[in-house]
Amino acid sequence: MATVDLELAYAKNSTLVQKSGIQQLVLSHQAELPEITNVPCFFWGSITDPLLTSKCLLTLSKVVRSSFGPMPPGLRDPIVSAGTDQIRFEGFSSCNGVYARLDLLEDAIDGEFLASGTTNVDFNEPMLNALNAVKKTEKMVLGVGSKEVSVSTDKGKVTEKKVTLPPRWIKGLTSVQLYLAGMEEKFRLNKIQVIQLFQSIPKGNTKGEFYLTKRANRFVLSPIASKDSVRVGGIQRLRLLEGILPYIDSLIVYQESGGESSSFVADFGKMRLTLSLSPDSYRGFSGEGNVLENMIQAVPDEWVMGVNSLLKSNELFDPTLLSIENDVDFDLMDTLTASLSSIGLLGYDLHQNQHYYRRLPFKMERILALNPRLKNAKKLLSTEGVELIKNADGYIEARVEGSGVKHTVIIQGEQSRCTCDWFTNHQGKRGLCKHILAVKMLSN
Template structure:
């Protein structure tokens, strides 16, 4: 199914200008939600460590300008969430195989949160050049949103800028947090170990996977898996972190339970930078389909809108506490949590081991329309394309319509299989096929 890119028009460019010895960074924004677009500014205040913040934002910009797959590199705009005393910047590589997030924690900013919200921002070349020139002793003011006084300067002319956001970018955002939520900490490297490790990254484009393991006080890459090692596909993607390594106090390594996806979190004390890698360079987070099973059970739209009005951007999402406070049974809250994750309204913080809420600047219908496999499963349900052979609490067997053939779906406890090519090729590692999804929909 073809999808249309999202074309947004900005009323002005992002700018970083110097006036009276003060760096002023103003991020242009746009949103499909009128109540968000009407807000002139989410945050306005000082950055307590301008040099480190600049280095982290430049690393994020490096990620969004990169591509490690068949998609040619092109600058894509990250999003920024302001609220709950912190600011998060998020972005993907053009191939969607690398996800990066910069968390400016409470001690990294000194200003006023005028409102709470999430919006996409414009990282244009003049601003990146200015970030490159920031010195440690300079002052910087960060404005998230656009205020008229902030965009009028004697050095920069305000111009309109159009930006195209690909649907795979939004799909990646709805998928990556499911991988993060399934990760566990494996290693924690100190400054010396960080430098030694990155010096050992093979030069050039490494085919296949390498394994990160600890040998005494050192961490090394090896083509051979050992007990406790971390699998890294497309290890050259780690070079995106090289610009911030001298500033990191520690580097924490995480791995997803299936042993494929991994993440590296550089901790600077008041700032954290997270880099998550898809299983391989040719696999982007947007194509994994791991969110689909969570979307099988329909959640009332009023529930989602109620959560959106209740929580601010970046607020920690505690399903147990919410269930108790609002008298919702735990099973329904689990379903709601899965649904919110599946449409990108929940992110995941590896440091806190907890979801956080984000208000996406896109209409919910836009996000729900980006899963053709789910749509095809719903079509099978409405056209009576599923016939049950056996349906018990412990074992389900069904015949499901395919392209000129009937496929057999078997679900036994936590194990599920289908005779279609999708399941044969991917064995469940890239989400469920439409046939299994349809059976699960009917089985409730």
């Protein structure tokens, strides 16, 4: 797959300065879409709990700067969305296997939303040092706006004029929201139970999977699965939350219905921090391809652009309501939802159990660029590489061109199989192969 980097330029600096005892943090914003390019400020106001907010932002930064797979650490650019009376900071680990999001709710901020939108900010060393220096009695003013990134403290000033938004982050945003949408709440831990749980995490880089279960009034980790236990792959990744343990009111544990991935939501009352773990340390969210099946039916580009013009950042996304209000077939709305997901425009809030909209810079051609299996499936159709052998009574059999070989694809009801190596290795757990996709697109 060719690398697709998004070059984002900023015209002015984001700043963190101290003036009259007040920390003022102004985050730059950028946009590819013309309707929000000239907005100078999305939000301006005070943070009601500067110390806790700083601790959570440092935790988010720790996630972004970490790596648990072959990809070396080096990223430090959380995404920030402002709108609908809340602000979300989110990002991935460099290996793309850990997703974190900080939701600053209405009670966590005291200011004015002048517009809604999304930005990219750089958490470099001066920013981290400034956040580390925040005291409990300090005041902090947060602003989201302008067009460059810079940080000013008593020790100096740092300016970031240009950043690259990694394509695997957008692919990760695509996959992780589908995992989150399929999760159910399993456990709810109080403050004492949270401390006990983290004290039981094995030291060092432990291999293999662990299972979280409740025994009596305690939660324990075991390498052996039991009834109602939650599988946690790459258990050492949970240590990313250690810096905020003393502040957590409760910790809610979720698991995806297939038992693959898990999420831990630290609730502080006025803000929440979500940590989502991919199935294993070596598996990043960006390579899953679990959105592809919903993208078989094409939708007009104008529909995607229209929804983007209609919705604000952080606004709850209700496809059923949109279908009814705009007289759109429910199945087609599912495809439109998948198209929005495929370029990172939808997130999922576990607390509200609903999707929300995220304004990101995008171009329609990135739907294919970021989903090579979909692109290759369309190529198979354009070159007549798919031959239907049987298509009747809910049973489809086809021969599909491969690399020097013809693969057999069988689709029966909700089940599908292919003789290619991708299907053999993953058994459908990481999305459909291009051969099954092509057959479904032809027979749809």
